[in-house]
C-alpha cells in the first residue's frame with residue numbers, strides 16, 4: 001500500500017468539487033482515482049449569493065460553512081467507496097474550501113474559504129488540512145496562487161523553460177525555469193472562465209460556453225476588448241492575485257455602457273479577453289519554450305486556438321506530460337496537505353510576495 005492523500009478543490013467557477021486520490025510513495029505522484037461532484041442547487045444558490053454579494057448574514061454563513069463541510073465529507077466517502085478504499089488507507093485530506101471573498105489588497109488583507117474541516121474529519125475519520133491561504137497572507141503574501149509549488153514538483157524540466165497555465169474561473173500562470181537556481185514566477189493573469197460563464201448563465205441560459213462554440217460564432221469587438229484590457233490589473237506587476245469579486249458582470253457593465261456590443265459579440269470578446277490576458281502574461285516572462293494548460297478552460301477549444309494564435313506557438317494540455325488537466329489543482333491540494341503533515345513549507349515567496357516560506361494550513365486530526 002502506498003502513501004495516499006486526497007485533494008479536494010472547489011474553485012471560483014462554482015461548478016463543484018474535484019477530488020483526487022494521489023499516491024506519493026512513488027517517484028512521481030501517481031493518480032489513483034478522481035471524482036467530480038457537481039454542486040447541488042441547494043448549495044449552489046446560497047454559494048452564488050455569498051460570493052457575489054458583498055454582505056452575508058452570520059446565520060447564513062454559519063449554516064453554509066457547516067453544510068459544505070458535510071458535503072465535502074460525502075464526496076470523500078463516495079470516492080473511497082468507488083475506489084474500494086477505506087479511511088485507514090488515506091493519510092490526510094487537503095481541502096481548499098470554497099472562497100467566498102479574496103481581498104489581498106485590502107488593509108488588512110484577507111481571504112476567506114468556507115467548508116467546515118471539523119465536519120470533514122468527524123464524518124470521514126481522516127485527518128484534514130485546510131485553510132491553506134491565510135498563513136501566506138499572514139506572512140505578507142497574496143495567499144495565491146498556491147499551485148506553483150506543485151507545478152514545480154511535477155513539471156519542472158532541466159531542458160526547457162515551461163509556462164503552466166491553469167484556466168479555472170480565474171487564470172493563473174507558473175513560470176518554471178530550466179535553470180533551477182532561477183526564481184519561480186507565478187501570478188493570476190486575470191479572468192479565466194468566470195466572465196464567460198457569468199455571461200452565458202445570464203444571457204444564454206447555459207452554465208458555460210460548451211467547447212467555445214458560441215464565442216467562435218461571434219465577432220470580437222476591438223473597441224470593447226481594448227477598453228477591457230486597459231484595466232490596471234493587467235499592467236500591474238506581480239505578485240498579484242484576483243477573483244470574481246473584481247472581475248464580474250458589474251465590472252463588465254461599466255465598459256459595455258461605453259462600448260455597446262451585442263450579446264453574442266460580447267461573449268466572443270470575453271473569450272478574447274481571457275486569451276489576451278494569458279498571452280500577455282506569458283509574453284512578459286523570460287523566454288518560454290513550451291506552454292501547458294490545465295483547468296476546465298482546456299475544454300474550450302476556441303480559447304485554446306486563440307491563445308495559440310496570440311502566442312504564435314503551440315499550446316498543449318498537461319495530458320502530454322501525463323497529468324489529467326482537469327485534476328491538477330486537486331492533486332496540488334493533496335500535495336500541499338502532505339507538505340503540511342510533514343512539516344514542510346508550501347508557499348513560494350517569489351510567487352505570493354510573502355516575506356518567507358511557511359507551513360500552510362491548519363491540521364484537524366482524526
Ligand SMILES: Nc1ncnc2c1ncn2[C@@H]1O[C@H](COP(=O)(O)OP(=O)(O)O)[C@@H](O)[C@H]1O
Nearest residue numbers: 011012013168169193208210211295296297299
Ligand atoms: N466542455 C466545456 N466547454 C467549455 N468550457 C468548459 C467545459 N467544461 C468545463 N468548462 C469550463 O471550465 C470551468 C470549470 O473549470 P475549473 O478548472 O473547475 O475551474 P474552478 O477551479 O474555478 O472551479 C467551467 O465553469 C467552464 O467554464
Ligand SMILES: [Mg+2]
Nearest residue numbers: 011013015016
Ligand atoms: Mg471547478
